[in-house]
Amino acid sequence: MSAVDWVTARRLAYEAGRAAAGPAEVVRLDAADGRTLAEPLLALTDLPAFPTSSIDGWAVRGPAPWRPTGRVLAGHTPEALTEPGTCVEIATGAMVPAGAEALIRVEESTQDAEGRVSGTPRPAPEWRLPGEEATKGEELIPAGTAIDPAVIGVAATCGYESLTVSARARAALRIFGDELLTSGPPGDGRVRDSLGPQMPAWLRRCGAEITSAQVAGPVEDTLEAHLAAIRAAFETADLVCTTGGTMHGPVDHLHPALAELNAEYVVNTVGVRPGFPMLLARAQGADGRDRFLAGLPGNPQSAVIALVTLVQPLLDGLAGRPEPTLPVVVTTAPVKGRGNDTHLALARLDACGRSATPVGHVGSAMLRGLANAHGFLLVDPGTEAAAGDLLPFLPLPLQAGERR
Known part of the structure; x- marks a missing residue:
């Protein structure tokens, strides 16, 4: 053959x-790292689900000065601001009360002797609007994605307790x-x-x-x-x-x-x-x-x-993962061809991952070169590579984030 x-x-x-x-299976978030999404990760609600303050300061209604009427902390549903000239103190991440017209940063505000607040709102709103990051039902991460801590974080933000993963x-x-x-x-x-x-x-x-x-x-x-x-x-x-x-x-x-x-x-x-x-x-x-x-x-x-x-x-x-596309790097030294066969030449990447240098001790029975390499330069059948040529690079299967 x-x-x-x-x-x-x-x-x-x-x-x-x-x-x-x-068949796919369901695992808890704390067991999902390193697995593969078998289904797309969809937003269960709008993200954010409600208007959210991005600053510590004041939520105000009407013209200054504003009379404080309360405080809004994260995790609470505030009462609406209904009267012009009123405000509430608000914390980062707190729900913006209905009726608020602007947010004033605490460091850009003043209070007079009677406690009334003055300040000038910035031109851009200081809160995140519902659906600013994603709308309910939107695909956030496609099926076939390798799950890492960032994917787990997105899932938790959406409200997931578990994920459907490939076997x-x-x-x-x-x-x-x-x-x-x-x-x-x-x-x-x-x-x-x-x-x-x-x-x-x-x-x-x-x-x-x-x-x-x-x-x-x-x-x-x-x-x-x-x-x-x-x-x-x-x-x-x-x-x-x-x-x-x-x-x-x-x-x-x-x-x-x-x-x-x-x-x-x-x-x-x-x-x-x-x-x-x-x-x-x-x-x-x-x-x-x-x-x-x-x-x-x-x-x-x-x-x-x-x-x-x-x-x-x-x-x-x-695992249902997509076929990887090999990156292309610059070889810093010539790499010989191997006749009618593809040559996989052990090489080490530079700090930026843009160029690769062939390593020594690369006999088929040797491991020293492998221990000093990040992967393989690919030289097509019937060709040779000169220093400066662009070549596909096949990385060794290292753990997520690992770099030798």
């Missing part, structure tokens, strides 16, 4: 996720390769497993739910062990990520296992370097719903490239 080009592979993964998205995909991880060490330094022909410790965190940053109980391995290098590991993961997970065994070597049992499971390939190998031997397959679970398996290469950087190529768009689709 020929390799799928990188752009097509991401689109196929996203579309597979959209087609298999599960969060449950993920599992299976580490293939019984030659791997799970503790201590590498040696005697064996290397330390670095994907088991890091992949759960990457999956969470992509929006999946995964716990330590859903991580297992190294799995014995037999077809029977691979099948058992995958079947057990499919019992509780919507997405199973495996590491290693994506080629067709003597101890690579992933493809035969997929055949035994009657799985179909969504993508089988991608024209990208590093990371070429990656795959995404779909199988039916016992409940009749689709399950996905993402086969990540065993080399660490290649595995992360497979994650951002196939797993991240799949999870975006499952």
